Amino acid sequence: MSTIVGQSDIHSAIEAVICAGRHAAEHGWVAATSGNFSVRSADRIAITKTGHDKGHLREADIAVVSLSAPAGDDLSAEAALHFARYLADPRVGAVFHVHMPLAAILGRRYLQQGHFILHGWELQKALGAPSHLSEVRVPVLPNDQDIPSLATAAESALAETSEAGRAPGYVIAGHGIYVWGDTPGAAQRYLEAFDALFNLHFYWSERFL
Numbered sequence: 001m002s003t004i005v006g007q008s009d010i011h012s013a014i015e016a017v018i019c020a021g022r023h024a025a026e027h028g029w030v031a032a033t034s035g036n037f038s039v040r041s042a043d044r045i046a047i048t049k050t051g052h053d054k055g056h057l058r059e060a061d062i063a064v065v066s067l068s069a070p071a072g073d074d075l076s077a078e079a080a081l082h083f084a085r086y087l088a089d090p091r092v093g094a095v096f097h098v099h100m101p102l103a104a105i106l107g108r109r110y111l112q113q114g115h116f117i118l119h120g121w122e123l124q125k126a127l128g129a130p131s132h133l134s135e136v137r138v139p140v141l142p143n144d145q146d147i148p149s150l151a152t153a154a155e156s157a158l159a160e161t162s163e164a165g166r167a168p169g170y171v172i173a174g175h176g177i178y179v180w181g182d183t184p185g186a187a188q189r190y191l192e193a194f195d196a197l198f199n200l201h202f203y204w205s206e207r208f209l
């Protein structure tokens, strides 16, 4: 990852957040105003305010905050998980969080294990794996209403494993998935790949394992 959108592109960042919400809604990943989306523009973050229908976001539904002092009364509690990702890795240009049903289900199934492995699927290459023979590790975290605690647990889990072979996202059991990329386009592509791969993994493991 290398490209980070420039400071002057904050309006592009806001537009990218609106598009990401619409795309997620079309896939059924953000029921009942759930999910949140953010895009970085230099040291500022455009991020969805709490509670809006993510399929019909307007510019007024997006907050712009400074990464050095990321706060705001109308931010979602889960915004802290976005900021933790940006602060941990300067290459991260977009963070998307959705309540993808199969992410919530697989998270519950693999909660004790703390992760699960995608293996044998051509589409893994969309997550950066060299081939279908690679193993892609998906971290799984227990859900927690204490968001600062969840952010600490998530960043610790990521720091404990090498980037090679680790998916660009983590699953929260019974909840959903956080995905990040260097650009909004990359993050959206990862969401699509996770959704397809989780379907493949779920039906494969149900029928054949």
Ligand SMILES: [Zn+2]
Residues within 6 Å of the ligand: 034, 035, 078, 097, 098, 099, 175, 176
């Ligand atoms: Zn959520």
